[in-house]
Ligand SMILES: Nc1ncnc2c1ncn2[C@@H]1O[C@H](COP(=O)(O)OP(=O)(O)O)[C@@H](O)[C@H]1O
C-alpha cells in the first residue's frame with residue numbers, strides 16, 4: 137500500500153514538473169517579461185539592469201529551478217494587469233471556483249448515479265426512456281447554451297434567480313463562502329447545474345452501461361440462483377462492481393469540471409479563477425496564465441491520486457496485484 | 466413422502482425472435498427422485514442448460530416456458546410468482562455453474578458471500594451463520610476454513626473456487642442441486658475430485674442432483690439415471706447401466722464412442738460426424754437422421770417418439786415398426 141502510494145506520488149511529481157516546464161517556457165518565451173513591466177521610455181541600460189536583477193540572464197536550467205522553487209512556495213510573481221501578486225489574486229478567487237465545482241460535481245454524482253442505476257435496472261421502462269432522451273440533450277447541448285437558456289428562463293422571464301455574480305458571501309478565515317446565505321445559494325444554483333449537467337449525463341450513461349454489463353455476469357446469475365433478494369443483488373453486488381470504472385471517469389470528470397468552469401464562470405460572470413484566466417488571456421497576462429495552468433494540473437493530479445487510493449479500498453484484487461508487481465520490481 | 470422430488474412434464478422452451486418462434490426445448494419429461502443423481506448429457510446446444518434454468522426459474526428473456534409443467538414435491542413451480550420462486554432458489558433448489566472463476570463476486574470475501582446466503586434463508590444470528598459457513602467450508606474440503614473466510618475469490622485456485630461455489634450452493638441444504646457442467650472449466654486433474662466431492666456431499670445430505678454435462682465419462686462416474694438430449698429433445702432415458710453400457714439410440718452410442726475417460730483421458734476416438742443443427746434448421750423426421758449411420762427412409766419422414774423398452778425409453782425408429 138505505502139509502496140504503491142509512494143510510486144504514485146513520484147509519478148505525480150513528475151507530471152507536475154512537466155506542467156511547470158510548459159508554464160515556465162510560456163512565462164519566459166511568450167512575449168518579453170521585461171517589456172511587460174516597464175514603460176516605453178525606459179532606457180536600454182535600465183532594461184538590461186532589470187533583466188539582470190530578475191535573473192533573466194542566468195542559464196535556463198537555473199531559471200527553471202528558481203521558477204519551480206517559487207511555484208512550490210506559491211509565488212508566481214506579479215500580475216501584469218493588476219500589478220498585484222498572482223498568489224493573492226488566486227487566493228481571492230479560489231473559493232468561488234472550488235465551491236462551484238464541488239457543488240456541480242456533487243449534483244452530477246448524486247443525481248447521475250441513481251439515474252444510471254435506475255435505467256440499468258429497468259432498461260425498457262418509460263422513465264428510463266425519458267432519462268435517456270434527457271441525457272442525449274445534456275450531452276449534445278454546449279455548456280454556454282445551457283447557461284444562457286437557464287438565464288433566459290429563470291432570470292429574464294421568471295426573475296427567480298440572479299443572472300450573474302455570487303450573491304452575498306460570508307468570509308470565514310481566508311475563505312469566502314456563498315453557501316451560508318440565501319442569496320449566495322440562489323446565485324450558485326444555475327451555474328452549478330450548468331456546469332454539472334454534462335457530467336451528470338455522462339455519469340448516468342456510464343453507470344447504466346456498467347450496470348447492464350455487471351447484471352449479465354456469472355456472479356450475479358449465481359447470486360440470483362442462491363435466492364438473494366433483488367435489493368442485495370442490485371445494490372450490494374451489482375452496484376459495487378460498477379464503482380471501479382465509475383470512479384475512474386468521475387475522477388477525470390471532476391478535474392474537467394474545474395477546467396470547464398472557465399465557460400460557466402464567463403456566462404454567469406462568476407468571480408472565480410476561470411473568469412480571471414480568460415481575462416488574463418485577453419491581456420496576455422502570462423503570470424496568471426502559467427499559475428492557472430499549474431494550479432489546474434495540480435487539482436487533476438490530486439484527484440487522480442485520491443481515485444487511485446479509492447481503487448484500493450474498493451477492489452481487493454488490486455491489493456494483491458500491486459503487491460506482486462512490487463515483488464517483481 | 467413418496468413420489469418423485471422433481472417432475473418435469475412435456476416441457477417446452479421457446480424464444481420469440483425476429484425470425485419467428487424458435488423452440489429450443491421440446492416435450493422434455495423426466496422425474497428426479499430424492500437423493501438421486503440424474504444426468505443430462507448431449508452436445509453443446511442440445512438444450513441442457515435451458516432445461517436446468519427453467520427448473521430454477523432463471524430463464525432469461527426472450528426465452529420462456531411455453532408448455533409443460535414443472536413440479537417440486539408435487540407442487541407446481543413453473544408458474545410461481547417471482548417472490549415465491551426467489552425464496553425457493555438456494556433454499557430448495559441450488560445451482561452450480563460452469564465457471565468457478567466468474568461465479569463469485571470478486572469484491573466480497575467468501576465468508577461474506579456465504580453468511581449473506583445463509584442469512585437470506587435461515588433465521589439465525591450473524592455469529593451462528595458464520596459458524597455454519599465455516600463448517601460448510603471445511604465440509605467441502607477447504608483447509609483452514611476459519612481463516613479462509615476472510616479471503617477474496619481471487620486468492621483461491623480454480624478447483625478451490627469450485628469448492629466454494631459448491632459450499633454456496635449447498636449451504637442451506639437444498640433438496641435439489643442443478644450442476645451445469647460443474648467441471649468443464651476445470652483442470653482435468655481436478656475434475657474427478659470435484660465430482661467425487663459433489664457425490665459425497667449430496668449422498669450425505671440426501672440431496673438430489675441434476676448433473677448437466679456433455680461428458681459421458683462424468684455421467685458414468687456418478688449418475689444413477691441419465692437422459693440423452695439432442696436438438697431440444699430427449700432421445701434416450703434410462704439407468705446409467707442401460708444408457709452407458711447398452712446404448713440403444715445411435716446418438717447415445719455415438720456419444721459413448723466419444724467418451725473421454727476421467728482417469729486416463731485419450732483422444733476422442735469416434736467423434737460423431739457433423740454437428741447439431743441450429744434451432745431454425747432442425748430437419749423433419751428424426752432430428753438426428755442426417756448424422757445417423759443407421760438412418761433409413763422412415764427416419765427422414767416421421768419423428769420418433771419415446772417408447773419404453775425394458776424399463777428404458779428410446780426415441781428411435783430402430784426400435785418400433787420400421788415401415
Ligand atoms: N437468448 C437466446 N436466443 C435464441 N436462442 C438461444 C438463446 N439462448 C440459447 N439459445 C439456443 O438454445 C439452444 C439450447 O441452448 P442451451 O440449453 O444453452 O444448450 P446446452 O445443451 O449446450 O446447454 C441452443 O441452440 C442455443 O442456440
Ligand SMILES: [Mg+2]
Pocket residue numbers: 510513514515
Ligand atoms: Mg450449457
